[in-house]
Amino acid sequence: xxxxxxxxxxxxxxxxxxxxxxxxxxxxxxxxxxxxxxxxxxxxxxxxxxxxxxxxxxxxxxxxxxxxxxxxxxxxxxxxxxxxxxxxxxxxxxxxxxxxxxxxxxxxxxxxxxxxxxxxxxxxxxxxxxxxxxxxxxxxxxxxxxxxxxxxxxxxxxxxxxxxxxxxxxxxxxxxxxxxxxxxxxxxxxxxxxxxxxxxxxxxxxxxxxxxxxxxxxxxxxxxxxxxxxxxxxxxxxxxxxxxxxxxxxxxxxxxxxxxxxxxxxxxxxxxxxxxxxxxxxxxxxxxxxxxxxxxxxxxxxxxxxxxxxxxxxxxxxxxxxxxxxxxxxxxxxxxxxxxxxxxxxxxxxxxxxxxxxxxxxxxxxxxxxxxxxxxxxxxxxxxxxxxxxxxxxxxxxxxxxxxxxxxxxxxxxxxxxxxxxxxxxxxxxxxxxxxxx
Numbered sequence: 268x269x270x271x272x273x274x275x276x277x278x279x280x281x282x283x284x285x286x287x288x289x290x291x292x293x294x295x296x297x298x299x300x301x302x303x304x305x306x307x308x309x310x311x312x313x314x315x316x317x318x319x320x321x322x323x324x325x326x327x328x329x330x331x332x333x334x335x336x337x338x339x340x341x342x343x344x345x346x347x348x349x350x351x352x353x354x355x356x357x358x359x360x361x362x363x364x365x366x367x368x369x370x371x372x373x374x375x376x377x378x379x380x381x382x383x384x385x386x387x388x389x390x391x392x393x394x395x396x397x398x399x400x401x402x403x404x405x406x407x408x409x410x411x412x413x414x415x416x417x418x419x420x421x422x423x424x425x426x427x428x429x430x431x432x433x434x435x436x437x438x439x440x441x442x443x444x445x446x447x448x449x450x451x452x453x454x455x456x457x458x459x460x461x462x463x464x465x466x467x468x469x470x471x472x473x474x475x476x477x478x479x480x481x482x483x484x485x486x487x488x489x490x491x492x493x494x495x496x497x498x499x500x501x502x503x504x505x506x507x508x509x510x511x512x513x514x515x516x517x518x519x520x521x522x523x524x525x526x527x528x529x530x531x532x533x534x535x536x537x538x539x540x541x542x543x544x545x546x547x548x549x550x551x552x553x554x555x556x557x558x559x560x561x562x563x564x565x566x567x568x569x570x571x572x573x574x575x576x577x578x579x580x581x582x583x584x585x586x587x588x589x590x591x592x593x594x595x596x597x598x599x600x601x602x603x604x605x606x607x608x609x610x611x612x613x614x615x616x617x618x619x620x621x622x623x624x625x626x627x628x629x630x631x632x633x634x635x636x637x638x639x640x641x642x643x644x645x646x647x648x649x650x651x652x653x654x655x656x657x658x659x660x661x662x663x664x665x666x667x668x669x670x671x672x673x674x675x676x677x678x679x680x681x682x683x684x685x686x687x688x689x690x691x692x693x694x695x696x697x698x699x700x701x702x703x704x705x
Contacts, residue, residue, distance in 0.1 A: 284494045291478070291502025296432055297561030299474025299622075300510050301554045302383050304517055305530040306619055310467035314454040314523040320464060321514055324471030325507030327669035332478045332499040334637050334663040337656045341643050347479065348636050349572075355639040359699055364632050365576045366695035371688055373569035374608035375625035376476070380562040381407040381609060382618035386531055387555055391548070404610045410563050411606040414570070415592065415599040432557035435550045436509055439534060442541045443516025451515055457524030465676020466623075472630065472673070473622040474510060478503065495654055531618075570605050574598035580705075583698060620684055627677040628688040630670045637666045 304317070311317040338351045349368075353361025381403035388406075389398060478499075517526055517537055526533045534554060539547030576582045577589035592599040612621055640656060640663050656662050677685045 283489070284498055287494060287498035288502045288505075291498055292505055294477040295475055295503065295506050296436070296509070296557070297474075297477065297564075298380055298383050298558040299471070299476065300436065300513050301534040301557070302531040302618070303470050303474050304514055305527050305533050306470045307467045308456040308523050308527040309530075310462040310470060311464060312456050312461040314456070314518050315452045316464065317456070317467065317523070318452075318511060318514060320467035321471050321474075321510050322507065323464075323669075324468045324475055325503060325510070327468070327666060327673075328472070328475040328478050329500060329503045329507075330662045330666040330669065331633060331637065332503060333496055333656050333658075334640055334666045335479065335633075336495050336499065336654060337640050337652065338636060338643070340652055340654045341647075341650070348632065351636055351639055352632070355642055356635060359696070360635065362576075362581055362699050363692060363695050365572060365581060366698070367628050367632060367692050368569075369573040369576065369582065369604075370608065370695075371691050372625045372629050373565070373572060373605055374612050375621040377407060377562065377565050377569060377605060377609040378403070378613040378615075379473075379618035379621040379625070380558055380565060382613055382616075382621070383531060384555065384558045384562060386618075387535060387551060387558070391551075400613060400616070403613050406559075407562070407566070407609050407613075408606050410559075410566050411570075411602045414563070414567050415595060415597050415602045417595045417597060431553055432560060435534070435538065435553035435557065436513060438550060438553075439538060439541065440509065440512035440516050443520050443537060444512065446541060447516060447519025449519050449522065451518040454518065454523035456527045457522075462680045463676060465673055466680050468669075469623055469626055469673050469677060470619070471510075472626045475503070475506070476626070496657055566602065566605060570598050570601040573604055574601035577601065581702065583702075623677065623681060624684045624688045627674060627685055628692060631674050634667055634670045634674070637663050637670065 307320050308314065308317045311320050335348070335351075339347075342351050342354050349361050349365050351361075352364050382399065384406055385399050385402035388394075388402060389396065394402070513534070517533060520537045520540055521529075521533065529536055535547065535551040538550035538554075541547070542550060573582055573588055577585040577587075579585075582588055588598075588601050588604060590600055591597065615621065641660065643650075644659075674685075
C-alpha cells in the first residue's frame with residue numbers, strides 16, 4: 268500500500284521546441300471544438316460572451332499548464348498529478364485523484380466521446396435516434412477490444428486520426444470567414460435563462476482538455492527552463508486561435524440562436540452550407556475521425572490509470588485489474604473496466620452532462636495541484652529549479668482563481684451532477700481505509 272512511486276531513469280533530452288509545440292496541439296485538439304460551440308452560446312447568452320468564454324478558458328488553461336510544469340520539475344516522479352498530490356498532501360489525496368480518474372473522469376470522457384460520435388454517425392445511415400446509445404457503446408467496446416489486442420493497433424489509429432483532425436478545422440475556419448457575411452458580435456443566443464459564464468467556461472475546458480500531458484515532457488527537452496513555457500504558450504495560443512476562428516466562422520455563417528439550437532450538429536451544418544451536401548459529408552467524416560481518434564486516445568491512456576493503481580494494490584480487485592494479458596501484453600482487464608464504466612455512464616444519455624462532471628471534478632483536484640507550487644516553494648525556498656512558472660505568483664493565482672470559479676459555478680447552476688461526482692469521489696475514502704488495513 269505504501270510503495271513509493273518509482274522515479275524514471277534519465278531520459279534523453281532530444282525533444283525540440285517545435286516537436287513539443289506540436290505535441291501540445293495534438294494532445295489538446297479533439298472533439299470539443301466541434302461539439303461545444305452551441306453549449307457555450309447557450310450558457311453565455313450571446314455571441315460576444317461566448318467568444319469571451321473561449322478566450323477565458325484558453326487563458327486559464329495556459330496558466331494551469333505553466334503552473335503544473337513547475338511541479339513536474341520539482342517532483343520528478345511517474346504519475347503526474349497523482350504523484351504530485353501524493354508527495355505534497357499525503358497518500359490519501361494521491362489515491363483519491365487516481366480513484367476519480369478511474370471511476371469518473373476516464374469513464375465520463377470516454378462515454379461522452381462515444382455519444383458524440385454516435386450522434387454524428389446516425390444521420391449518415393439514417394439510423395433512428397433510438398440507436399444512439401447502442402452505437403455509442405458498440406464503438407467504445409470496439410476500440411477497447413482493439414487496444415486489448417495490442418498497443419500498436421491503438422497507436423496506429425491515433426497517428427492517423429491526429430493528422431486528419433486538423434483538416435475540418437482549417438477548412439471550416441478559412442472558408443467560413445471568407446464566405447460568411449453574418450453578424451458576429453452581440454448576437455443573442457435565443458435562450459431565456461442562461462447558466463452563466465462559469466458554465467460557459469466549463470464547457471470550453473472540455474475542448475482544451477489534454478493540456479495536463481504537456482508537463483510530462485519537461486525531462487526530455489534540451490532546455491526546459493526556456494522551451495517548456497514557450498511550447499505551452501505557443502501551442503495553447505495556436506489552439507485558442509483555432510477555436511476562436513472556428514467560432515467566428517460559425518457566427519459568420521449562422522445566427523447564434525441557430526447554433527445554440529443545433530448544438531453538436533452546428534459544425535456539420537456549416538460544413539454542408541460551405542461545401543454542399545457531398546463536401547459537407549466529407550468534412551463531417553473528418554470530424555468523426557477526429558472524435559474517433561480522441562476516443563481511442565482516452566481509452567488507451569485511461570486504462571493505464573486503474574492498471575497502475577491495481578499493480579500497487581490501490582484498487583478493489585487489484586489482482587485482476589493489475590494483470591497483463593499473456594498474449595497481447597496489454598492491461599485487458601483494466602480496458603474492460605473502462606468500457607463497462609463508460610457504458611454505465613452513457614445511460615445518462617447526455618454527453619454534455621458527462622463532460623461537465625468530468626471537468627468539474629478533475630479541476631477541483633487541479634486546485635490542489637496549483638496550490639502545491641506555493642507549498643513547495645515555502646518548504647524549499649532555496650531549491651534550484653531548471654524551470655519556474657513565469658509570472659509567479661500571478662500565473663498560478665490565475666489558475667487557482669479560475670478553477671475555483673468554475674467549480675463554484677457548477678455547484679450553483681448544476682448541483683445534482685456536481686454532488687453526484689463528489690459522492691463517487693468520497694466513496695473512495697472508505698475504500699482507501701479498507702485497503703490500507705489490508
